[in-house]
Amino acid sequence: MLYIFDLGNVIVDIDFNRVLGAWSDFSRVPLATLKQNFTMGEAFHQHERGEISDEAFAEAMCHEMDLPLSYEQFAHGWQAVFVALRPEVVDTMNKLREQGHRVVVLSNTNRLHTTFWPDEYPQIQAAADKIYLSQEMGMRKPEARIYQAVLQAEGFSASDTVFFDDNADNIEGANQLGITSILVTGKETIPNYFAKQLC
Structure with missing residues (x-):
C-alpha cells in the first residue's frame, strides 16, 4: 500500500494564530485586525506553487494586510506557525x-x-x-x-x-x-x- x-x-x-501574534508584536497592529485581514488568497496559492519568490509573497501579504514589516520580521513570524x-x-x-x-x-x-x-x-x-x-x-x-x-x-x-x-x-x-x-x-x-x- x-x-x-x-x-x-x-x-x-501548526497554528496560524502564532504567526499573526508575532506579526502583531512586530508591527503593533492589533491581533484582532490581523485576524480579520488574513486570507489565504492568490498570493498564498502562488507561493505554494513556487510561482512567486518568498520576498514577493511577503510584500503581497504585507500590502494586503497593511502590515509595516521588514522581510526579516515577516519571515520570523511566518516560521512561528510550527x-x-x-x-x-x-x-x-x-x-x-x-x-x-x-x-x-x-x-x-x-x-x-x-x-x-x-x-x-x-x-x-x-x-x-x-x-x-x-x-x-x-x-x-x-x-x-x-x-x-x-x-x-x-x-x-x-x-x-x-x-x-x-x-x-x-x-x-x-x-x-x-x-x-x-x-x-x-x-x-x-x-x-x-x-x-x-x-
Missing part, C-alpha cells in the same frame, strides 16, 4: 515502512517554510520514503494533477492508496480520484484509524 501523509496538523501541529511534532504519527509512519508499505509526505508548503521545518524536525524526513512539496511540483492540493503525479511517481493505483489530510477540500480532491482519504480532525484520528485496521 501507499500511505500519503499531509504535513501541517497531521505530522506537525508548534510541535506529533510523535505518534511519526511512529505510525515508521511502523508502516517496517511492514513493507510505501510512506510519503505530500504538503502544500513554500520555500520559506522549507528553510525551517526539515532542520527543526529531522524525524519527518527519516520516517518518509519521499517528501513531495507543492512549491517544487508547481501545483497544490486539491488539484487532481498533484495526486496523479504522486501516484504516477510512486507506481501505485488510487485503489492501493490511503491519504491523510486535515483539509476537507484536499480530502474531496483525492476522493474524486478514488483514493481512500481520511480527514484528520485531531491527534487521535490516525492512531484510531490504524487501531480499527488491526481489529
Whole structure:
C-alpha cells in the first residue's frame, strides 16, 4: 500500500494564530485586525506553487494586510506557525515502512517554510520514503494533477492508496480520484484509524 501523509496538523501541529501574534508584536497592529485581514488568497496559492519568490509573497501579504514589516520580521513570524511534532504519527509512519508499505509526505508548503521545518524536525524526513512539496511540483492540493503525479511517481493505483489530510477540500480532491482519504480532525484520528485496521 501507499500511505500519503499531509504535513501541517497531521505530522506537525501548526497554528496560524502564532504567526499573526508575532506579526502583531512586530508591527503593533492589533491581533484582532490581523485576524480579520488574513486570507489565504492568490498570493498564498502562488507561493505554494513556487510561482512567486518568498520576498514577493511577503510584500503581497504585507500590502494586503497593511502590515509595516521588514522581510526579516515577516519571515520570523511566518516560521512561528510550527508548534510541535506529533510523535505518534511519526511512529505510525515508521511502523508502516517496517511492514513493507510505501510512506510519503505530500504538503502544500513554500520555500520559506522549507528553510525551517526539515532542520527543526529531522524525524519527518527519516520516517518518509519521499517528501513531495507543492512549491517544487508547481501545483497544490486539491488539484487532481498533484495526486496523479504522486501516484504516477510512486507506481501505485488510487485503489492501493490511503491519504491523510486535515483539509476537507484536499480530502474531496483525492476522493474524486478514488483514493481512500481520511480527514484528520485531531491527534487521535490516525492512531484510531490504524487501531480499527488491526481489529
